[in-house]
Amino acid sequence: MNELELIAELRSLLATTDPRLVRGLGDDAAIVRGRAYAVTSVDTMVEGVHFRRGQLSADEIGHRALAGALSDLAAMGVNASAGDRGGSADRGGSADRGGADVQAYLALGLPGGIGLDEARALIAGAATLARQLGVTIAGGDVTAAPALVVSFTVVGWADDPSMLVGRDGARPGDLVGVTGTLGGSAAGLAVVEGRVERLDAELTGALRARYARPLPRLAGGRALAAAGVSAMLDISDGLATDSDHLARASGVAIELRLAAVPLAPGVTEVAGALGQDPALFAARGGEDYELCFCASPAGRRTVEAALAEASPETPITWIGEVGEIGGSSPAGARFRDLPDSETGLAGYEHRF
Amino acid sequence: MNELELIAELRSLLATTDPRLVRGLGDDAAIVRGRAYAVTSVDTMVEGVHFRRGQLSADEIGHRALAGALSDLAAMGVNASAGDRGGSADRGGSADRGGADVQAYLALGLPGGIGLDEARALIAGAATLARQLGVTIAGGDVTAAPALVVSFTVVGWADDPSMLVGRDGARPGDLVGVTGTLGGSAAGLAVVEGRVERLDAELTGALRARYARPLPRLAGGRALAAAGVSAMLDISDGLATDSDHLARASGVAIELRLAAVPLAPGVTEVAGALGQDPALFAARGGEDYELCFCASPAGRRTVEAALAEASPETPITWIGEVGEIGGSSPAGARFRDLPDSETGLAGYEHRF
Numbered sequence: 047m048n049e050l051e052l053i054a055e056l057r058s059l060l061a062t063t064d065p066r067l068v069r070g071l072g073d074d075a076a077i078v079r080g081r082a083y084a085v086t087s088v089d090t091m092v093e094g095v096h097f098r099r100g101q102l103s104a105d106e107i108g109h110r111a112l113a114g115a116l117s118d119l120a121a122m123g124v125n126a127s128a129g130d131r132g133g134s135a136d137r138g139g140s141a142d143r144g145g146a147d148v149q150a151y152l153a154l155g156l157p158g159g160i161g162l163d164e165a166r167a168l169i170a171g172a173a174t175l176a177r178q179l180g181v182t183i184a185g186g187d188v189t190a191a192p193a194l195v196v197s198f199t200v201v202g203w204a205d206d207p208s209m210l211v212g213r214d215g216a217r218p219g220d221l222v223g224v225t226g227t228l229g230g231s232a233a234g235l236a237v238v239e240g241r242v243e244r245l246d247a248e249l250t251g252a253l254r255a256r257y258a259r260p261l262p263r264l265a266g267g268r269a270l271a272a273a274g275v276s277a278m279l280d281i282s283d284g285l286a287t288d289s290d291h292l293a294r295a296s297g298v299a300i301e302l303r304l305a306a307v308p309l310a311p312g313v314t315e316v317a318g319a320l321g322q323d324p325a326l327f328a329a330r331g332g333e334d335y336e337l338c339f340c341a342s343p344a345g346r347r348t349v350e351a352a353l354a355e356a357s358p359e360t361p362i363t364w365i366g367e368v369g370e371i372g373g374s375s376p377a378g379a380r381f382r383d384l385p386d387s388e389t390g391l392a393g394y395e396h397r398f
Numbered sequence: 399m400n401e402l403e404l405i406a407e408l409r410s411l412l413a414t415t416d417p418r419l420v421r422g423l424g425d426d427a428a429i430v431r432g433r434a435y436a437v438t439s440v441d442t443m444v445e446g447v448h449f450r451r452g453q454l455s456a457d458e459i460g461h462r463a464l465a466g467a468l469s470d471l472a473a474m475g476v477n478a479s480a481g482d483r484g485g486s487a488d489r490g491g492s493a494d495r496g497g498a499d500v501q502a503y504l505a506l507g508l509p510g511g512i513g514l515d516e517a518r519a520l521i522a523g524a525a526t527l528a529r530q531l532g533v534t535i536a537g538g539d540v541t542a543a544p545a546l547v548v549s550f551t552v553v554g555w556a557d558d559p560s561m562l563v564g565r566d567g568a569r570p571g572d573l574v575g576v577t578g579t580l581g582g583s584a585a586g587l588a589v590v591e592g593r594v595e596r597l598d599a600e601l602t603g604a605l606r607a608r609y610a611r612p613l614p615r616l617a618g619g620r621a622l623a624a625a626g627v628s629a630m631l632d633i634s635d636g637l638a639t640d641s642d643h644l645a646r647a648s649g650v651a652i653e654l655r656l657a658a659v660p661l662a663p664g665v666t667e668v669a670g671a672l673g674q675d676p677a678l679f680a681a682r683g684g685e686d687y688e689l690c691f692c693a694s695p696a697g698r699r700t701v702e703a704a705l706a707e708a709s710p711e712t713p714i715t716w717i718g719e720v721g722e723i724g725g726s727s728p729a730g731a732r733f734r735d736l737p738d739s740e741t742g743l744a745g746y747e748h749r750f
Contacts, residue, residue: 053750056750057750060750068435068559069559069562069564071750072566072647072750073474073564073565073566073631073647074439074470074471074473074474074564074565074631074632075437075438075439075470075471075473075474075476075554076437076438076439077435077436077437077474077556077559077562078435078436078437078438079434079435079436080432080433080434080435080436080555081432082431082432083420083429083430083431083432084429084430084431084432084436084501084553085427085428085429085430086427086428086430086501086503086536086537086553087426087427087428087537088503088504088505088537088538088539088551089539090505090507090539090541090549091541092507092541092542092543092544092547094544095541095542095543096541118426118427119426119427121426121427122425122426122427122429124427149436149438151438151440151551152440153440153442153505153549153551155442155444155547184438185438185439185440185750186440186750187440187441187442187750188750189442189443189444189447189448190444190447191444191447191545191547192444192446192544192545193543193544193545195444195507195543195547197442197505197539197549199440199503199505199551201436201438201553202427203432204429207420207421207429210421210429212421212425212426213425213426214424214425279425279426280426295424295425398405398408398409398412398423398424398537398538398539398540
């Protein structure tokens, strides 16, 4: 495919009425009305590394790449729309309820073999998710590449940086919580890869969706930040690895209870079929894009109420505590009900 | 190379004291103090498409990718530092004279065969240019990829969007100007590719530098915008192609004089050695990252004085005029001293 063919269609695929966009596609740069603080993250997905084209449809690839990038903004507590209730918009806001005021910029590398239809579907997949969440795809570039490369830079805004949450604020005595359920994406990948047979068809579809169409918890993250969580990140590399990142960034020792890890529906069946412990499977599985956060015991009810208000169908599960670092407790996270050698804390973190 | 090795070094490689950076590397997202309007562009360079690793050093690849992205901000007239005089900083500002208040975010894809030294040198090449121009590399990600992919998203700021210049403002009667000289980068590529022999060694070095270490005209672009140019873009795909983009975006017919195209030193020699017309070679050659702009005849002296003040060693050459579109003059650019069939206006524009 000639990239020019796709570019010629991008203006209609990415049409927007976003009043914050002063100048959109077609110039040397986009011009966007800003606010006091810009919150920016980059997430790149590469064919053969982060996904395989045969396993995901083009629109799923586009959706998933944008979702992964937006999940980082969710983890900072970037503003999303106030409403976040029910159905497929459970995890996001909705443009017609005020919008999330987030812009996304796409660097798209297209291999020679890709067709215009496939490239168009990829963009449309991202654009559909963007519209659902009130995100504007405001610019980018398309280039030839030896494999499909989808990189989103996403920008959110805050009027006051104290409304945002880093991963370095956990304090001894805090509780550790997670939103939603874990292991669903890893189980979905096992399904997509054909490693699991004889699963219920409905469950298969639900697990595939968890892997292929994750939804960033923008509204939930904002609610948690407003409720005063002390530290937060999104679970992209798996709870075991990401809680360890949070603990090291905060300079604390985190103890988690593996038995408390909330399992996504189907994880027990899939892990069982693979001969693995379901809780460990869920704790190691990446790309759930749930949020892991810390809060003081005194703030626990406030945090629970805030998430229940913003996202009523999203459970919070308290899975551990933050402790002081000391001689036998170096900075890091561990499961108290598991020998250290089995935690699988080696991870794959690529953001800097 | 394991990407984690590189990430572990990034904090020192990209160390900054930028007071606008509230939260930099190491969290889910960077937090940057913003201004009223964000100006954002993405530029991706892919090994085998935009460069070959054997022809450029790793630090040149890093420098060049960032320079290409920043050139788009220069073309919008994004604010840079006031000083822009002499020497290697001729085209940029300088951090210690106030800084350009631009942030860059890097998505870096590393092939398996690349070494840590090479990856480190690439980052250092970009970081050195960034420091020279007052740009902060504030975040990004590193991932495995089948070929080297270097994508920069750059963000500049403006308090008033009327201080920025798009490519769509050219009006009939305007003059068309370019900064600096053209064809140097294409001649440098010919040198790098070994297509030209028996050139003077000093000239060879200078041409190679034009190709390998372009400098975005941030200060010049800002000065031209402040002086009231009606339309502007950077010459990344070649004057012939880019002037055509400008003309079409503005809905005007541009007539250029090929004989007026300012040739970079060495272009005559290289084009001659290749059996090509030097002016046509310069007009078709891409990646000079000079600026092409339009201004009313009444504003000509103001524009010249502004650039002379901001960048005294940078010439302006007036190379054509903007006309009305009409029956025999469709929107677009052409050289009046060249048959249409020879202009080579087929281009390679990949931004959207």
